[in-house]
Amino acid sequence: MGRVRPLHHAARRLLLLFPRPRAFSSAAAAAPSREPLHVCVVGSGARRVLHGRQVLLWWIEQMLKGHEGAQVDIIDRLPTPFGLVRSGVAPDHPETKIVVNQFSRVAANDRCQFYGNVTLGRDVSLSELRKTYDVVVLAYGAESDRSLSIPGEDLRGIHSAREFVWWYNGHPDMCNLAPDLQSTDSAVVLGQGNVALDVARILLRCTSELAATDIADYALDALRGSTIKKVYLVGRRGPVQAACTAKELREILGLKNVHVFIKEADLVTLPADEEEIRNSRIKRRVYELLSKAAIAHKGKNNNGQKELHFVFFRRPTRFLPSEDGVTVGAVQLEKTCLKDDGVAGKQVAVGTGEFEDLKCGLVLKSIGYKSLPVEGLPFDKYRGIVPNLKGRVLSSESENATVEPGLYVVGWLKRGPTGIVATNLHCAEETVASILEDDKKGLFMGPSDSKKQGRRGLLEILEQKNIRFVPFDGWEKIDSKEKMAGELKNKPREKITTWNEILMASN
Amino acid sequence: MLSRISQLGARLLRENRAVGNLASSTTSYYRGQLSRRFVPTKNILFSTATTSSDRDDGSQSKEKISVTFVNKDGTEQTISVPVGMSILEAAHENDIELEGACEGSLACSTCHVIVMDVNYYNKLEDPTDEENDMLDLAFGLTETSRLGCQVIAKPELDGMRLALPAATRNFAVDGFVPKPH
Ligand SMILES: Cc1cc2nc3c(=O)[nH]c(=O)nc-3n(C[C@H](O)[C@H](O)[C@H](O)COP(=O)(O)OP(=O)(O)OC[C@H]3O[C@@H](n4cnc5c(N)ncnc54)[C@H](O)[C@@H]3O)c2cc1C
Ligand code: FES
Numbered sequence: 001m002g003r004v005r006p007l008h009h010a011a012r013r014l015l016l017l018f019p020r021p022r023a024f025s026s027a028a029a030a031a032p033s034r035e036p037l038h039v040c041v042v043g044s045g046a047r048r049v050l051h052g053r054q055v056l057l058w059w060i061e062q063m064l065k066g067h068e069g070a071q072v073d074i075i076d077r078l079p080t081p082f083g084l085v086r087s088g089v090a091p092d093h094p095e096t097k098i099v100v101n102q103f104s105r106v107a108a109n110d111r112c113q114f115y116g117n118v119t120l121g122r123d124v125s126l127s128e129l130r131k132t133y134d135v136v137v138l139a140y141g142a143e144s145d146r147s148l149s150i151p152g153e154d155l156r157g158i159h160s161a162r163e164f165v166w167w168y169n170g171h172p173d174m175c176n177l178a179p180d181l182q183s184t185d186s187a188v189v190l191g192q193g194n195v196a197l198d199v200a201r202i203l204l205r206c207t208s209e210l211a212a213t214d215i216a217d218y219a220l221d222a223l224r225g226s227t228i229k230k231v232y233l234v235g236r237r238g239p240v241q242a243a244c245t246a247k248e249l250r251e252i253l254g255l256k257n258v259h260v261f262i263k264e265a266d267l268v269t270l271p272a273d274e275e276e277i278r279n280s281r282i283k284r285r286v287y288e289l290l291s292k293a294a295i296a297h298k299g300k301n302n303n304g305q306k307e308l309h310f311v312f313f314r315r316p317t318r319f320l321p322s323e324d325g326v327t328v329g330a331v332q333l334e335k336t337c338l339k340d341d342g343v344a345g346k347q348v349a350v351g352t353g354e355f356e357d358l359k360c361g362l363v364l365k366s367i368g369y370k371s372l373p374v375e376g377l378p379f380d381k382y383r384g385i386v387p388n389l390k391g392r393v394l395s396s397e398s399e400n401a402t403v404e405p406g407l408y409v410v411g412w413l414k415r416g417p418t419g420i421v422a423t424n425l426h427c428a429e430e431t432v433a434s435i436l437e438d439d440k441k442g443l444f445m446g447p448s449d450s451k452k453q454g455r456r457g458l459l460e461i462l463e464q465k466n467i468r469f470v471p472f473d474g475w476e477k478i479d480s481k482e483k484m485a486g487e488l489k490n491k492p493r494e495k496i497t498t499w500n501e502i503l504m505a506s507n
Numbered sequence: 508m509l510s511r512i513s514q515l516g517a518r519l520l521r522e523n524r525a526v527g528n529l530a531s532s533t534t535s536y537y538r539g540q541l542s543r544r545f546v547p548t549k550n551i552l553f554s555t556a557t558t559s560s561d562r563d564d565g566s567q568s569k570e571k572i573s574v575t576f577v578n579k580d581g582t583e584q585t586i587s588v589p590v591g592m593s594i595l596e597a598a599h600e601n602d603i604e605l606e607g608a609c610e611g612s613l614a615c616s617t618c619h620v621i622v623m624d625v626n627y628y629n630k631l632e633d634p635t636d637e638e639n640d641m642l643d644l645a646f647g648l649t650e651t652s653r654l655g656c657q658v659i660a661k662p663e664l665d666g667m668r669l670a671l672p673a674a675t676r677n678f679a680v681d682g683f684v685p686k687p688h
Pocket of ligand 2: 595606607608609610611612613614615616617618641654655656657
């Protein structure tokens with residue numbers, strides 16, 4: 001054994017150089033030293049945060065390892081890297097944010113630079129980037145919302161969960177949202193996925209617990225003054241089809257001083273449900289958790305506790321105004337039942353024609369994020385993603401589409417804002433593999449007169465347009481100021497939330 | 508040099524295929540061939556371990572068990588792990604490619620290992636709810652999957668073999684049907 005091990009180590013180290021075994025196929029060896037490969041990543045977000053490691057970082061590490069000559073520049077419209085890790089992941093989930101520390105490690109590498117406060121589509125165009133870089137990777141996520149398209153959606157008091165999440169996380173675009181939490185005792189959350197559970201949890205959790213997190217200060221104040229006592233989580237389908245994961249569900253079911261309401265009738269399963277439970281471990285465990293919670297809370301009287309109601313088999317059909325005519329006063333819900341959709345063997349909700357109104361003064365729609373296209377980018381409007389083949393952007397979603405050379409996509413923009421969390425890493429790995437494969441094929445070795453400028457070119461563009469970008473050390477300054485201010489209040493950081501202040505702090 | 512690399516690569520690639528099959532098959536497959544390391548004399552070790560730890564907590568660390576990791580590429584590494592140490596920690600100390608990104612705080616599942624012999628699996632304490640929550644999300648989950656940060660070395664586990672899931676080589680991304688290797 002002792003003699004064999006050194007070889008193992010050597011072999012593994014080699015493997016590290018080549019992230020995927022495929023690199024060993026006939027075209028084997030590393031590219032001979034030549035011009036650096038100029039790579040630009042748009043969006044510094046974080047696929048697969050749940051798996052603890054930020055995928056973008058992992059991705060860049062793979063890229064740098066897999067190609068000795070790769071030089072990776074990241075641009076982000078925010079001066080602060082990390083996308084949803086900063087403005088999405090709930091403040092009371094600090095373990096998910098461990099990744100933030102890892103960023104510094106990658107950014108310490110000369111071959112990787114961060115340019116914050118640069119927006120694709122406004123400050124630089126896609127065609128400019130493609131002219132400047134050999135490889136452009138779009139990772140700008142999903143920053144818009146699906147809409148319900150039902151009457152009354154514009155009433156005051158109705159927000160998307162994204163807006164609300166950005167607000168409590170101090171995203172500079174939403175720091176002025178000021179949701180009214182003081183004129184009602186009931187909030188309705190439409191949707192039952194993890195994001196829905198996040199916003200419901202923030203509404204219900206003791207503010208003394210929240211105070212120790214990096215939640216935005218103004219949000220904490222607003223939540224302290226909140227009069228909301230009841231939160232309704234509304235789902236079109238049943239407990240077996242709830243889109244959340246057991247971890248998040250367990251967390252909200254375990255909140256202190258919250259009484260959970262689940263109708264026993266909703267827990268009755270049909271053969272098709274049982275089939276779903278058999279086929280999916282997550283569904284089985286989510287269903288079991290809900291059933292247990294229903295029993296545990298049954299018959300207990302809730303003396304003054306806050307209430308969390310799971311409302312199954314209901315879909316929103318319109319929003320009704322309150323007396324003032326401009327604020328939402330109720331959601332009209334239609335009862336649903338499940339039908340086999342005949343195609344994917346999935347059960348879908350269909351309306352029964354029976355309606356009821358649910359009174360509330362705040363509605364948070366958590367029915368999905370949506371990506372936005374930028375000019376010159378093929379975009380599948382129906383699915384809200386960029387058509388791609390293993391991360392290579394395709395010219396259209398039709399069958400005879402061609403590959404857009406040098407253009408790749410990763411993250412929510414590639415797969416849509418859903419999916420099994422566990423597939424996220426594979427999604428990113430797939431895109432890296434495609435790039436390295438294309439590089440081996442020599443696709444980025446154009447004629448010598450068309451050499452890409454890379455970083456130098458980007459800096460020229462930014463200078464010409466007089467765009468003040470925030471480099472990584474600018475973020476570090478913001479970071480240390482936030483941390484210092486946080487220390488005074490016994491929290492991890494005190495987020496700076498307005499555009500002006502952020503830019504000032506970066507100096 | 509380059510051709511040597513590619514030869515090595517080709518071999519690793521072949522082995523990789525082999526372990527791909529391994530990881531996706533059921534545990535019964537492992538049973539026969541894999542418990543040969545388990546020698547009865549270790550039971551004696553077990554009793555000494557308990558007595559010594561009864562007497563003095565500190566001396567516990569003297570007891571070590573042997574654990575074998577089967578890497579994604581099919582290669583194997585056998586390491587000795589002090590009783591009381593987590594498998595994740597031990598893997599890190601020995602440069603084994605087990606990620607463990609959340610450093611054992613049960614917020615990821617990157618320390619996923621597959622216990623290759625169900626008899627060993629049965630010797631482990633049942634996973635807690637929190638571990639199960641994370642296992643839900645582990646890629647390539649099997650009946651004998653565990654999180655390495657939650658498995659603590661104890662004498663009965665001497666000779667245990669753990670496979671690192673070969674999952675990251677399978678592109679089961681939405682809508683993309685993985686081809687068999
Ligand atoms: C409310 C909420 C809570 C979540 N909680 C968790 C959790 O607890 N654990 C977990 O693992 N996952 C969680 N997730 C999921 C996780 O955040 C996502 O999977 C992941 O962030 C998606 O990564 P992405 O790179 O596709 O997009 P994002 O992370 O959104 O990154 C996109 C980045 O691109 C930038 N950008 C956007 N447009 C432009 C432009 N035009 N030009 C330049 N830059 C641009 C943005 O500023 C942003 O930094 C949560 C998601 C949401 C919505
Ligand atoms: S290291 Fe994250 S769960 Fe084990």
